[in-house]
Amino acid sequence: MTFLCPSCSAEIQFSSSVALYCVCRYCRSQIFRNEQQVDLLGKQAELPEDVSPVQIFSEGEAFGKKFRVLGKVKMQWAGGTWNEWFLTYSDGTLGWLAEAQGKWILSTEKKEVVFPDLEDIRVGRKFTLDSVAFIYTDKKEATSYGFEGELPFLTVAGEKRFSVDLLSDKSNRFLSFEYSKDERKAFIGKYVTLTELKMTNLKQIEGFSA
């Protein structure tokens, strides 16, 4: 679906039917799509540049399906930054590719989770989900830098949320909870490498080749 940016009139395109928000590549306006019209939400600063080889419209393969990268969320915490890449699969399902400290986690949102209270979460304690035992490995407060491309939800710069990571040594699964002001989300996934995802259309970086 193609629209005109309500701020600068540049052409803006939504590749995914589930994505409702996007950032104009030219004037950096955040835009909300509602039926056949688009609303201007506000301006956003450019995300800080990083060396991540993944970019909007990078492609790859997982679970026997092709996927395409459509959006990027950048988060900051006391120990640095991380990226969350929004993916759509060839069968229409959604996914996430998180990137931190040179490691990659492929995940999907998990619904109907009975969330523990944030205050009760302690690193090192156990949590069981669908009879798989996880251990809390990390709990931190993070701030959004905003986003690029398109997303199924809105995140604006300065927005805060708590991020909780869990690991299962036995099943090699990764679980994470997000606690924001209004909602709680759970994502389940695993560690991957860009090589095993057979990624294409990656960013060119001086001194290296994909």
Next chain:
Amino acid sequence: MLKPKIFNCPNCGANLQITALGYTTSVACEKCQSVIDTSHPLPQLLEKYEMAMTVTPTLPIGSFGVLKGIRWKIIGFMVRKDVDYPVEWNEYLLFNPYHGFRFLFEMDSHFSLIETLNFNPVPGGGAIPNSFSNEKWGSFKLFNRGRAEVVYVLGEFYWQVKVGEIVDIDDYINPPYMISVEKNDDEVSYSLGEYLNVAEVAEAFKSVPNLSLTTPWKASANAPNPYLSATEIVSIFSVGVAALIFTAIGFAVMKPTTKILDLDLDNSKFASPQGEFVSPSFDIGSGTGNMELKMSSPVANSWLSSDVDFVNEETGQEYKTELGVEYYYGSDSDGGWSEGERNTSDIISSIPAGRYHLEVSAASDMANKSVHLEFYRNGSMALNFILTLLGLSLYPLWVVMRRRSYEVSRWYDSDYSPYHGPGTLSETINNVQSSLESEE
């Protein structure tokens, strides 16, 4: 094409760069060694350092090298030391945006490529087992429990690096692998190291000018033992022995013993003025097979001694040998007895190839000096076989001893050595401490 970000050191103004942009949260200035926080768009001076020491890394920051098929850039360098022992080592931070980070460990010319693990490989939920087994990397033994302190830093890091920071480290080894658990108050991290040959490292970083890496001169925690294990040596030894037996059989089959001469001599043959019998000419070919001269004589309560000269008809060179037999018999109060042999033989192994004849003379107390001579080539190989077998068995013994002594030196500084010898320093200290305490 994304290029490294260039910025100026807020302390000394030196030109610095960030390759792992977005990951790098601190940079130690290569000029003034100040540590700069780069987790914000504007780099901030974290710690101004006027270090008394300057360490020049063996492999300079900014160098590229291909290790295990991946091209890495060295972006950070760190010297750490053991808090309790006088031991120091270097760690290089390697980066490739498509493959993440690795560490290159360097101590006493030993190198390891280290990757952080996404899970806890040590079973037992935080306990410190003396050994454990891993499906992928085999059986590990606890090698060292210690504390490591950062003493020197240069370049980029994806965490807030700090000189003086101390972590607890547990190392488990299964050469060439090492699994390490690093703990501080905030987090636990797990890593897997794999030993790298100094030659692999030299090849990887051959583009570094004037790089000189020395061959390690002592054992390291996770260097593979250069000597074969007892199991390996036994299997190689068995293969060797089998090969030897097959070779021996093969030679026997392919080159059967051949008779070159068969002479029946008696007084009539020794009738020449010199008392010598001169044989017809024959050839000795070149080859590895032994030659054997057999002699027999129907001696009965008598003796016979025969001088046999091999005369090379081309050079005139003579090769002499002497063969003798004696045989006595009779009977006494215990019954019949006999002594001596009627047959004898001699291995002839040092005669070069050529055309020869024999000059044979005989002495005896018999009236008729009757001698039977047979000359064979490729005769018995039994002696060679036995000698080779002996030689073969000395080698595995030597290897087994060398291998053990390498393991003893590997574990020499470990508190968990399975080789009981003179106690380690800390054992001695512990013993002294406990004996002092018991006296109080």
